[in-house]
Amino acid sequence: xxxxxxxxxxxxxxxxxxxxxxxxxxxxxxxxxxxxxxxxxxxxxxxxxxxxxxxxxxxxxxxxxxxxxxxxxxxxxxxxxxxxxxxxxxxxxxxxxxxxxxxxxxxxxxxxxxxxxxxxxxxxxxxxxxxxxxxxxxxxxxxxxxxxxxxxxxxxxxxxxxxxxxxxxxxxxxxxxxxxxxxxxxxxxxxxxxxxxxxxxxxxxxxxxxxxxxxxxxxxxxxxxxxxxxxxxxxxxxxxxxxxxxxxxxxxxxxxxxxxxxxxxxxxxxxxxxxxxxxxxxxxxxxxxxxxxxxxxxxxxxxxxxxxxxxxxxxxxxxxxxxxxxxxxxxxxxxxxxxxxxxxxxxxxxxxxxxxxxxxxxxxxxxxxxxxxxxxxxxxxxxxxxxxxxxxxxxxxxxxxxxxxxxxxxxxxxxxxxxxxxxxxxxxxxxxxxxxxxxxxxxxxxxxxxxxxxxxxxxxxxxxxxxxxxxxxxxxx
Ligand code: AMP
Numbered sequence: 118x119x120x121x122x123x124x125x126x127x128x129x130x131x132x133x134x135x136x137x138x139x140x141x142x143x144x145x146x147x148x149x150x151x152x153x154x155x156x157x158x159x160x161x162x163x164x165x166x167x168x169x170x171x172x173x174x175x176x177x178x179x180x181x182x183x184x185x186x187x188x189x190x191x192x193x194x195x196x197x198x199x200x201x202x203x204x205x206x207x208x209x210x211x212x213x214x215x216x217x218x219x220x221x222x223x224x225x226x227x228x229x230x231x232x233x234x235x236x237x238x239x240x241x242x243x244x245x246x247x248x249x250x251x252x253x254x255x256x257x258x259x260x261x262x263x264x265x266x267x268x269x270x271x272x273x274x275x276x277x278x279x280x281x282x283x284x285x286x287x288x289x290x291x292x293x294x295x296x297x298x299x300x301x302x303x304x305x306x307x308x309x310x311x312x313x314x315x316x317x318x319x320x321x322x323x324x325x326x327x328x329x330x331x332x333x334x335x336x337x338x339x340x341x342x343x344x345x346x347x348x349x350x351x352x353x354x355x356x357x358x359x360x361x362x363x364x365x366x367x368x369x370x371x372x373x374x375x376x377x378x379x380x381x382x383x384x385x386x387x388x389x390x391x392x393x394x395x396x397x398x399x400x401x402x403x404x405x406x407x408x409x410x411x412x413x414x415x416x417x418x419x420x421x422x423x424x425x426x427x428x429x430x431x432x433x434x435x436x437x438x439x440x441x442x443x444x445x446x447x448x449x450x451x452x453x454x455x456x457x458x459x460x461x462x463x464x465x466x467x468x469x470x471x472x473x474x475x476x477x478x479x480x481x482x483x484x485x486x487x488x489x490x491x492x493x494x495x496x497x498x499x500x501x502x503x504x505x506x507x508x509x510x511x512x513x514x515x516x517x518x519x520x521x522x523x524x525x526x527x528x529x530x531x532x533x534x535x536x537x538x539x540x541x542x543x544x545x546x547x548x549x550x551x552x553x554x555x556x557x558x559x560x561x562x563x564x565x566x567x568x569x570x571x572x573x574x575x576x577x578x579x580x581x582x583x584x585x586x587x588x589x590x591x592x593x594x
Pocket of ligand 1: 467469470471
């Protein structure tokens, strides 16, 4: 979980990077950073907090350059330390490098030990630094960027979508399984590569396509070059991007997330119909699912909980009483929509079960008679090692409980999770092209102590390049 963006443009890029990061804010709220290349050196600014808290106009004005990368961080590997804020910067002879990464390496520790033994010094506890070390070590040895990325794809195990500037050139690459999303878009005078298409939309650009799993893209003033460094027998796109993580208005690997969730909502009704007075979302994560359920069932969509959208991370909660009050301030039950009513309540997922239990309690205390919980994901049974912040098996409510036990624990009248088959059908790609580790406990990469179905990855030399002196048209990509 993190958001990344890289932009190359005819004009200055710092404000565009800022707007793009703003659009990706849901992917990480812990820190934000931007690095730009001004023709001579890299300028950077990073800080803790939300994009709007970190940057102001004078700061963005100082980040000069036509090319840059940005990052919003949600920590998975590496603790909440200032030195883990991205982008990371490296200089070597006349090369100025800035790198931003979304994903999680499962062989971080062994790679770090190996590179430490080779004399490398690490200054952060982030796996991004390991990626950077593997890459820069190879570059220092005289290899080309293509060869260095080739080595990265051979050595790194896990998920990595990366954007990087080296002097005035923007590069990006995505792990051969395409676990985390990454797409390229065209703006009026340049190109943007970002975690989600919503960042392209924020700049008024056009989505060109997803960066392919195992692909390296090079974007410069001369044009775009796409090199397929590695090809897997099948990808493993993170299923949780569709369930919860990506914004509903994002197009991820060809599917509009909103439509996927709406289809799931319809299928939830087909799998678990119920007679009720109304169907209501847990705002905002349950909204698109709820619309699908309402369409499928004909039961009216009625909001029963209103979310306060202005409650930031800085809300003061010194004690338990204040924490309880915070729930009420964050979500206000609409009493007249609840009193004496039977409600279908729809949300995207149940992780620990705390949220659902609290919300059901709140709805009952406001008079709801029956609460039929419908969930847009199958039961989450196992942790994620590949970049989504999921707790351990002990903390996951469904890891060792049957659905009826979970129902009792969250005090719902009835409970139904969507089946994996229906979820996969709604996404519209083969089951084998998705990472379903958190649902099945079976992962697409080798993880110690876990079951895996490793993909075969072929490294190929064939590449094509467009070097037209101007940006290429999307048909050529
Ligand atoms: P809980 O069951 O209390 O752990 O919370 C589950 C709710 O948190 C879901 O309804 C989601 O909307 C949201 N959620 C799911 N996965 C995550 C995650 N990895 N990080 C933060 N929130 C999440």
